[in-house]
Amino acid sequence: EVKAVATPTLPKGTFRPKQSLGQNFLRDGNTVAKIIRTFVADAEKTIIENDTSGKMRAVELGPGAGALTDTLVPTMEELNASFQCIEIDPRSVELLGEKHPSLRVHHMDVMQADYPTMATEEGGPLSIIGNLPYYITSQILFALADASHFNAVRSATVTMQYEVGERIVAKTCTKEYGILSVVFQLYADCKLHFKIPPTVFYPPPKVDSALIGLHFVGPTKLRERLSGIQPMELRRVLTATFQQRRKTVRNSLKKLLTDIYEGDKEKVQEILNSKPLPLTATTIKARENGDEFALTQELPDDWTKLRPEQ
Numbered sequence: 001e002v003k004a005v006a007t008p009t010l011p012k013g014t015f016r017p018k019q020s021l022g023q024n025f026l027r028d029g030n031t032v033a034k035i036i037r038t039f040v041a042d043a044e045k046t047i048i049e050n051d052t053s054g055k056m057r058a059v060e061l062g063p064g065a066g067a068l069t070d071t072l073v074p075t076m077e078e079l080n081a082s083f084q085c086i087e088i089d090p091r092s093v094e095l096l097g098e099k100h101p102s103l104r105v106h107h108m109d110v111m112q113a114d115y116p117t118m119a120t121e122e123g124g125p126l127s128i129i130g131n132l133p134y135y136i137t138s139q140i141l142f143a144l145a146d147a148s149h150f151n152a153v154r155s156a157t158v159t160m161q162y163e164v165g166e167r168i169v170a171k172t173c174t175k176e177y178g179i180l181s182v183v184f185q186l187y188a189d190c191k192l193h194f195k196i197p198p199t200v201f202y203p204p205p206k207v208d209s210a211l212i213g214l215h216f217v218g219p220t221k222l223r224e225r226l227s228g229i230q231p232m233e234l235r236r237v238l239t240a241t242f243q244q245r246r247k248t249v250r251n252s253l254k255k256l257l258t259d260i261y262e263g264d265k266e267k268v269q270e271i272l273n274s275k276p277l278p279l280t281a282t283t284i285k286a287r288e289n290g291d292e293f294a295l296t297q298e299l300p301d302d303w304t305k306l307r308p309e310q
């Protein structure tokens with residue numbers, strides 16, 4: 001049980017937050033305690049569900065001056081969990097090294113993180129925690145989803161802009177529903193845990209934040225859900241479909257299909273007239289070979305007139 005935590009303080013003098021690195025430091029002990037409590041619950045839930053070893057392997061992304069880290073170190077020790085951090089700012093690496101000499105802090109860009117290798121070294125899938133830098137939130141999340149494909153990441157409990165969090169958990173037929181909703185709801189069970197006001201950060205960001213929990217479903221279930229579709233192809237179609245929200249799905253896909261079939265208009269027309277719609281280039285190719293990989297979901301008769309936000 002993580003009890004209330006003392007107000008995190010910034011080291012005097014040198015550690016001024018850098019906007020370019022998305023540094024908004026947590027400065028409220030209650031919020032820190034709430035985030036860590038939720039992280040432990042998320043991680044334990046996925047351990048029980050998916051991991052027979054029962055061990056928690058925590059990784060914090062962007063520890064900064066250590067607002068979460070200072071409480072995570074003793075908490076993880078108590079839980080007998082492994083714990084390491086990834087941080088790009090050398091000032092943070094130095095500071096954390098002084099405060100927690102035995103903590104492993106990888107001094108690197110989180111986008112270069114090799115989660116599958118880290119998971120192999122740790123002996124099983126990782127649980128991620130982080131008050132993420134908002135300028136690369138979705139790239140970080142996509143990388144985690146990809147890693148879950150290799151059984152390297154089981155859960156992620158991370159803060160982000162509230163509006164991004166809303167898009168991740170959005171239901172179909174809402175204006176927030178988009179690529180983030182489709183992808184993350186496919187890869188994970190997603191939960192918006194709670195809203196976080198700007199006042200608990202220093203400096204305060206302009207918008208509200210949210211703590212999001214992702215419980216990745218893992219490779220087996222994901223393969224079932226994708227039923228033969230390649231993840232990258234899926235993203236290509238989703239990008240084509242959602243990028244231009246004012247276009248009909250038909251027109252967005254027409255462009256993509258015209259690229260794939262190098263301008264073969266008849267072929268494009270034939271595919272656009274088919275129902276259910278073959279979802280990706282892979283599925284289209286599979287169909288030609290007589291295999292049936294197409295979407296099984298029933299589409300309304302006028303599906304090509306639908307717009308992504310409907």
Ligand code: SAM
Pocket residue numbers: 021022023024025026061062063064065066067068086087088089092108109110111130131132133134136
């Ligand atoms: N965890 C601290 C807290 O809650 O007070 C800091 C959170 S701050 C929102 C984001 C952290 O991510 C900063 O420490 C920043 O230096 C780090 N960061 C930004 N870009 C990064 C990147 N590309 N790779 C690794 N860390 C990064």
